Amino acid sequence: MNKRKLGRGVTIVGAGMTRFGLFKDRDSKDLFAEAFTEMLGSVDRGVDPAEVEALYIGNFSNDYFARQSHWAPLIADVIGLCPKAATRTEGACASSALAFREGVFAIASGFYDLVIVGGVEDMSKRTTEEVAEGLALAAAPYESRAGFTFPGVFGAVATAYFDRYGARREHLMDITIKSHRNAPLNPKAQFPFTIRDAMQAKAESLRKRGQPVPDWKDEKDFLRDPGVNPMVAWPLYLYDCCPISDGASCLLLAAEPIARRFTDDPIHVIGIGQGSGRGFHGSSDLTTFEATRHAAQEAYAMAGLAPRDIQFAEVHDCFSIAELIHIEDLGFFKPGEGYKAVSDGQTRLDGPKPINTSGGLKCKGHPVGATGTSQLYEVWTQLRGQAGARQIPQADLRFGAAHNLGGTGGTSTFTILERR
Amino acid sequence: MNKRKLGRGVTIVGAGMTRFGLFKDRDSKDLFAEAFTEMLGSVDRGVDPAEVEALYIGNFSNDYFARQSHWAPLIADVIGLCPKAATRTEGACASSALAFREGVFAIASGFYDLVIVGGVEDMSKRTTEEVAEGLALAAAPYESRAGFTFPGVFGAVATAYFDRYGARREHLMDITIKSHRNAPLNPKAQFPFTIRDAMQAKAESLRKRGQPVPDWKDEKDFLRDPGVNPMVAWPLYLYDCCPISDGASCLLLAAEPIARRFTDDPIHVIGIGQGSGRGFHGSSDLTTFEATRHAAQEAYAMAGLAPRDIQFAEVHDCFSIAELIHIEDLGFFKPGEGYKAVSDGQTRLDGPKPINTSGGLKCKGHPVGATGTSQLYEVWTQLRGQAGARQIPQADLRFGAAHNLGGTGGTSTFTILERR
Numbered sequence: 001m002n003k004r005k006l007g008r009g010v011t012i013v014g015a016g017m018t019r020f021g022l023f024k025d026r027d028s029k030d031l032f033a034e035a036f037t038e039m040l041g042s043v044d045r046g047v048d049p050a051e052v053e054a055l056y057i058g059n060f061s062n063d064y065f066a067r068q069s070h071w072a073p074l075i076a077d078v079i080g081l082c083p084k085a086a087t088r089t090e091g092a093c094a095s096s097a098l099a100f101r102e103g104v105f106a107i108a109s110g111f112y113d114l115v116i117v118g119g120v121e122d123m124s125k126r127t128t129e130e131v132a133e134g135l136a137l138a139a140a141p142y143e144s145r146a147g148f149t150f151p152g153v154f155g156a157v158a159t160a161y162f163d164r165y166g167a168r169r170e171h172l173m174d175i176t177i178k179s180h181r182n183a184p185l186n187p188k189a190q191f192p193f194t195i196r197d198a199m200q201a202k203a204e205s206l207r208k209r210g211q212p213v214p215d216w217k218d219e220k221d222f223l224r225d226p227g228v229n230p231m232v233a234w235p236l237y238l239y240d241c242c243p244i245s246d247g248a249s250c251l252l253l254a255a256e257p258i259a260r261r262f263t264d265d266p267i268h269v270i271g272i273g274q275g276s277g278r279g280f281h282g283s284s285d286l287t288t289f290e291a292t293r294h295a296a297q298e299a300y301a302m303a304g305l306a307p308r309d310i311q312f313a314e315v316h317d318c319f320s321i322a323e324l325i326h327i328e329d330l331g332f333f334k335p336g337e338g339y340k341a342v343s344d345g346q347t348r349l350d351g352p353k354p355i356n357t358s359g360g361l362k363c364k365g366h367p368v369g370a371t372g373t374s375q376l377y378e379v380w381t382q383l384r385g386q387a388g389a390r391q392i393p394q395a396d397l398r399f400g401a402a403h404n405l406g407g408t409g410g411t412s413t414f415t416i417l418e419r420r
Numbered sequence: 421m422n423k424r425k426l427g428r429g430v431t432i433v434g435a436g437m438t439r440f441g442l443f444k445d446r447d448s449k450d451l452f453a454e455a456f457t458e459m460l461g462s463v464d465r466g467v468d469p470a471e472v473e474a475l476y477i478g479n480f481s482n483d484y485f486a487r488q489s490h491w492a493p494l495i496a497d498v499i500g501l502c503p504k505a506a507t508r509t510e511g512a513c514a515s516s517a518l519a520f521r522e523g524v525f526a527i528a529s530g531f532y533d534l535v536i537v538g539g540v541e542d543m544s545k546r547t548t549e550e551v552a553e554g555l556a557l558a559a560a561p562y563e564s565r566a567g568f569t570f571p572g573v574f575g576a577v578a579t580a581y582f583d584r585y586g587a588r589r590e591h592l593m594d595i596t597i598k599s600h601r602n603a604p605l606n607p608k609a610q611f612p613f614t615i616r617d618a619m620q621a622k623a624e625s626l627r628k629r630g631q632p633v634p635d636w637k638d639e640k641d642f643l644r645d646p647g648v649n650p651m652v653a654w655p656l657y658l659y660d661c662c663p664i665s666d667g668a669s670c671l672l673l674a675a676e677p678i679a680r681r682f683t684d685d686p687i688h689v690i691g692i693g694q695g696s697g698r699g700f701h702g703s704s705d706l707t708t709f710e711a712t713r714h715a716a717q718e719a720y721a722m723a724g725l726a727p728r729d730i731q732f733a734e735v736h737d738c739f740s741i742a743e744l745i746h747i748e749d750l751g752f753f754k755p756g757e758g759y760k761a762v763s764d765g766q767t768r769l770d771g772p773k774p775i776n777t778s779g780g781l782k783c784k785g786h787p788v789g790a791t792g793t794s795q796l797y798e799v800w801t802q803l804r805g806q807a808g809a810r811q812i813p814q815a816d817l818r819f820g821a822a823h824n825l826g827g828t829g830g831t832s833t834f835t836i837l838e839r840r
Contacts, residue, residue: 004530004531004532005530005531006530006531007427007428007528007530008427054694055696060489061483063481063483063484063554064483064484068557068561068564069510069557069558070510070511070512070557070826070827070830070831072511072696072830072831073696073697073698073699074561074830076696077696077698081696082695082696082697082702082710082711083695083696083697083710083714084695084714085694085715086831087509087511087521087522087831088510088511088518089510090490090492090508090509090510091490091507091508092489092490098507098508101507102507102522102525104529105522105525105526105528105529105531106529108427108525108529108531109426109427109524109528110424110426110427110528111424111425111426111528111692137483137489137490138489138490141488141494144488274505274507275502275503276475276492276493276501276503276506277493277503278493278497278502279493282497290502290503291502291503293503294503294504295505406490406493407490407493410490410492410493410494411490411492411493411506411507
């Protein structure tokens with residue numbers, strides 16, 4: 001692997017995102033405008049929007065979901081950017097991580113100094129069946145033809161992992177329980193409650209309707225109740241799966257030489273990696289994603305860091321099993337050891353390697369095109385010590401990372417950020 | 421306008437494309453593989469595909485047209501690129517001009533040395549109605565809601581231009597006749613015939629069927645015959661409109677310092693510009709595209725050139741009127757003067773400013789996502805003196821350019837290439 005580098009440094013000097021959720025009365029333009037406005041307010045010394053030189057916007061399939069394509073100039077219009085350049089990137093669920101990457105290249109190339117990157121997706125205007133159909137378009141054709149939709153793909157991944165390493169359904173529950181502990185601490189989360197909260201709410205609702213309340217012993221016992229947590233694609237159940245969401249997120253990128261005009265606390269982009277995978281049909285091992293391993297190696301080499309140096313990360317937990325696979329592929333834990341680490345509490349907010357402090361896709365939500373830059377929003381917020389109730393308690397946060405996956409492993413990105 | 425520059429030079433060292441046309445038995449993977457294979461053969465000293473570091477692929481809406489999204493890794497798989505990075509860009513009909521631009525940035529940034537950029541679209545597997553619906557998704561929502569599809573939009577542009585400058589339908593015919601003169605000289609063209617060829621073929625077909633053959637006096641008289649050239653959206657007729665096509669195109673980009681490893685005759689990227697427009701609802705003048713003017717100014721400033729320095733260009737003639745608008749927006753002719761220049765023969769292959777030597781979108785075809793890089797393929801081919809029968813007769817070709825438009829002016833790019 002060549003050690004790649006950029007001609008000049010790139011920093012993040014502002015970030016904004018909407019709450020994620022189902023917003024039937026708001027379209028992609030409305031959502032992006034809200035994220036953009038929050039971003040403007042986040043720039044410590046302020047920024048004149050007229051200074052922004054270009055936009056990169058990640059979107060998976062508003063063609064399908066919103067019956068409108070060619071979104072980049074529409075978004076540019078809403079934020080007053082016309083006639084400057086606006087480009088859409090698409091890499092399924094990794095669409096806005098690609099927008100981020102292109103913004104980094106555009107600045108590192110010397111062409112631009114100040115660029116907005118972000119993502120948006122508007123999924124709630126269609127039926128669940130239509131959304132499932134739209135999402136399935138991103139599965140490699142071979143998988144769709146074999147009858148797989150996304151839960152089926154990741155169900156097979158879980159089965160393979162269980163078979164090889166002896167993990168069980170209960171280990172996946174540990175991931176869900178951990179993410180749901182972080183979620184109520186994140187005001188942007190679609191599901192801001194713990195599993196214990198859900199348990200109490202369910203009990204109350206049953207009681208109100210005069211129905212018997214099961215004697216759930218603990219969170220896992222609750223998650224074993226098929227009335228609460230029905231099977232989706234064995235061994236994945238409802239609480240193993242991220243939701244359908246609407247939302248937008250964005251970041252303001254500045255060339256290193258001008259970053260201090262905007263803030264004394266810019267966050268530096270020190271490692272970027274991207275890989276492509278061939279999906280199931282080209283994979284000899286379902287318990288690892290080749291694209292992620294490639295992206296991680298590239299980013300680590302560029303940053304001159306090893307997995308142990310990364311203090312915390314957002315990883316792409318479209319399903320609970322995905323988080324497990326990724327924390328191993330990214331080198332945080334050895335193959336087959338990830339599930340034990342999770343069950344030991346190592347990935348909790350107060351553990352040695354916090355994962356998905358935002359609540360992850362599972363709890364924060366997953367408006368496909370918005371997810372990549374929302375993960376970087378979380379890393380930026382944590383590194384700057386602005387995460388409030390969910391701030392990682394470790395002193396001296398310096399290195400954080402974000403991992404975004406598209407499709408069934410077709411696209412993967414890994415980004416390492418540094419606070420100096 | 422700032423004068424923008426790149427941290428290091430980028431060159432084109434190879435180019436390939438499929439013939440454009442309707443290929444019902446071939447999908448996007450097949451098409452791209454063919455363009456890629458031709459590209460490999462075009463590299464004077466050869467290239468080992470294993471050296472290629474990344475792919476950028478422009479595609480407008482295979483989600484719609486081929487019921488499959490997330491194409492970048494599928495194409496990467498076909499050309500043996502996995503696990504390296506593959507990114508899709510989308511800007512409607514300018515999708516692969518955006519892929520080209522991102523490849524330029526990625527190399528200029530110092531991250532990569534050797535990148536493939538290209539585009540593909542696979543439109544013929546749907547009915548014409550479905551394709552029209554898919555294309556309409558790229559019209560700004562305001563235009564779709566007002567009942568406009570693409571021919572309607574450009575019909576209105578033509579009406580406004582006629583009203584302001586006194587041009588007539590016959591002037592648009594001069595554009596069509598000129599492009600059809602170039603087409604038979606291009607082995608990649610979907611419609612490789614002149615209007616005179618079409619006239620003879622029509623006469624023969626009528627004669628065979630025992631029907632009377634009209635006494636068409638000349639090409640324009642033929643184009644006035646509604647049995648030959650029916651109205652689509654006044655004042656645009658069938659021969660004013662580009663077709664539905666399948667096809668793929670690609671270029672091999674190399675950092676300037678390594679270009680000579682591949683060829684003694686690399687073509688240098690010396691000006692890139694991109695703009696965004698607000699479509700009809702935000703336009704006070706239908707006879708000009710703000711996005712194109714912005715892109716042109718940016719590219720000219722970077723190259724240190726003026727419109728008169730550009731010896732020939734491919735411009736985005738999705739409709740005949742579009743070619744007219746663009747050659748004025750790009751500064752080749754003054755506003756309101758373009759149609760006179762065309763009728764004077766100035767844009768013919770042997771004129772002082774050849775436009776669309778490839779036959780343009782009208783005759784070469786317009787597989788939406790493949791068009792941008794196919795235009796650059798033509799400029800590359802002409803600059804290197806390899807255009808065969810359609811080679812521009814001017815001696816010492818040095819500067820050529822390509823202009824690509826997306827949607828109803830939402831995205832526009834302008835690229836200036838130099839042979840040194």
